[in-house]
Amino acid sequence: MSDNKIDIYKRIDAYIKGSLSENEINELWVEFAKRPELLEDLELEVSVRETIKKKFESEIKKVSKITSLPSWTWHAAAAAVLLIVVGIQFFQVPSKSNLEQFLVNSIKSDQLETSDGIRSKDMMMMKADSMLNLGFNEFVNGNNRRALILFNEVISEYDYEPYGSKAYLNKGIVYYNEASYDSAITAFEASLIRVDDSKMIEEKAFWYLGNALANTQKYEEARTAIYQAYSLEGIFRKPAFLLLQKLNYDLGYSEAESAGD
Amino acid sequence: MDYSKFVFAVQHNDRVTINEYVPIIMSVLIKFLKVRQGAAHHDAEDCAQNTIINVTEKIKSDELKNPDTVIYYLFTTAKNEYYKYLNRIKEGNYDDVPNSFVSDGDQLSKLLNEERLKILERCMQLLKPNLKEYITHWFNHPRDEAAVVADHFNITVNNAWTKKHRILKILKECCEKKLAA
Numbered sequence: 001m002s003d004n005k006i007d008i009y010k011r012i013d014a015y016i017k018g019s020l021s022e023n024e025i026n027e028l029w030v031e032f033a034k035r036p037e038l039l040e041d042l043e044l045e046v047s048v049r050e051t052i053k054k055k056f057e058s059e060i061k062k063v064s065k066i067t068s069l070p071s072w073t074w075h076a077a078a079a080a081v082l083l084i085v086v087g088i089q090f091f092q093v094p095s096k097s098n099l100e101q102f103l104v105n106s107i108k109s110d111q112l113e114t115s116d117g118i119r120s121k122d123m124m125m126m127k128a129d130s131m132l133n134l135g136f137n138e139f140v141n142g143n144n145r146r147a148l149i150l151f152n153e154v155i156s157e158y159d160y161e162p163y164g165s166k167a168y169l170n171k172g173i174v175y176y177n178e179a180s181y182d183s184a185i186t187a188f189e190a191s192l193i194r195v196d197d198s199k200m201i202e203e204k205a206f207w208y209l210g211n212a213l214a215n216t217q218k219y220e221e222a223r224t225a226i227y228q229a230y231s232l233e234g235i236f237r238k239p240a241f242l243l244l245q246k247l248n249y250d251l252g253y254s255e256a257e258s259a260g261d
Numbered sequence: 262m263d264y265s266k267f268v269f270a271v272q273h274n275d276r277v278t279i280n281e282y283v284p285i286i287m288s289v290l291i292k293f294l295k296v297r298q299g300a301a302h303h304d305a306e307d308c309a310q311n312t313i314i315n316v317t318e319k320i321k322s323d324e325l326k327n328p329d330t331v332i333y334y335l336f337t338t339a340k341n342e343y344y345k346y347l348n349r350i351k352e353g354n355y356d357d358v359p360n361s362f363v364s365d366g367d368q369l370s371k372l373l374n375e376e377r378l379k380i381l382e383r384c385m386q387l388l389k390p391n392l393k394e395y396i397t398h399w400f401n402h403p404r405d406e407a408a409v410v411a412d413h414f415n416i417t418v419n420n421a422w423t424k425k426h427r428i429l430k431i432l433k434e435c436c437e438k439k440l441a442a
Contacts, residue, residue: 006423032289032293033335044381044429046373235404
């Protein structure tokens with residue numbers, strides 16, 4: 001495939017993913033006018049995306065589908081469940097082992113947010129960027145205390161975007177790996193309050209917040225956070241889907257999507 | 262598509278060439294209005310029709326000659342035709358076409374066609390498992406760069422694009438065969 005063809009397919013791909021600017025979209029439509037066969041490619045890609053999306057969503061519903069039964073069966077089932085629950089309360093401690101299989105055990109260092117690189121406009125790196133990078137280094141070397149000090153410094157001196165959300169996310173990750181889930185939750189929530197224009201940070205914050213909440217048995221809140229991570233359709237979509245299913249099952253929900261209601 | 266030929270055909274009243282070009286231009290304009298302006302199919306058809314009439318008149322009166330200008334003029338006129346239509350259905354709430362019009366953004370889903378989706382679903386089931394896995398991964402990870410996908414499947418970035426295109430080509434051919442059957 002020629003470079004020119006690859007370029008146009010890249011632009012179509014970017015268009016579908018919503019990452020083209022208005023000008024780029026207008027330019028692409030001029031290309032479509034010149035080569036209308038490209039519009040067929042666009043239509044095909046949109047259709048393939050839709051087919052895959054539908055299949056994925058039907059899988060979610062299939063997992064949690066409840067078959068409609070006569071009303072008396074619900075009363076009988078409710079009574080039976082009540083008896084079982086009472087029985088379990090007396091004779092057994094509920095096991096959490098299954099849920100733990102779906103939770104993140106430890107967050108890898110590459111999940112930390114560092115600088116975006118040297119900015120082309122002013123060709124300089126902000127001090128906040130350097131501090132984030134230094135914090136990353138400390139974390140990689142196992143110096144969590146030093147890393148936290150650096151992230152806190154970023155927060156106290158540069159609590160505006162993108163630094164605020166990055167520093168809080170990083171703090172949350174450090175706390176999460178130390179199993180200080182309550183502190184991690186506070187940090188992830190602070191990151192979410194600040195994040196302005198980064199779906200990546202937003203997704204990470206929701207995903208790890210959900211995990212931290214699940215680790216502290218706040219399952220309803222965890223479910224909401226995980227659903228947010230899932231809805232962002234990014235890198236955590238699959239694990240979020242699995243964890244969401246598990247939480248739905250444990251909490252007795254029938255529809256995974258209802259978490260967003 | 263060579264718009265200079267279209268301009269030449271209109272200027273010389275070459276009906277055969279005009280009839281060859283008009284349905285293609287109509288089709289582009291209809292999709293443009295549906296996707297970019299969120300127009301309903303029927304409204305887009307009407308506006309595209311008016312646009313073609315308007316543009317051919319401009320070409321005949323020698324106001325439009327440059328093929329690139331024709332493309333821009335087609336899109337601008339189509340958009341204005343649609344705004345005018347919206348104004349009309351608002352029963353004259355404002356007299357002139359607004360200078361700016363806020364649309365809901367691109368509505369690519371307007372390109373979807375139920376029949377085509379059903380056929381495509383069958384074609385996807387016929388894909389080899391490794392190709393199916395690849396294309397599913399690609400669309401299930403919309404925020405991944407091609408480099409990330411390439412890395413995931415242990416191939417080069419160029420091959421990642423080529424592979425995606427090859428799968429889409431297989432699907433396109435399969436759909437065409439099934440539609441023709």
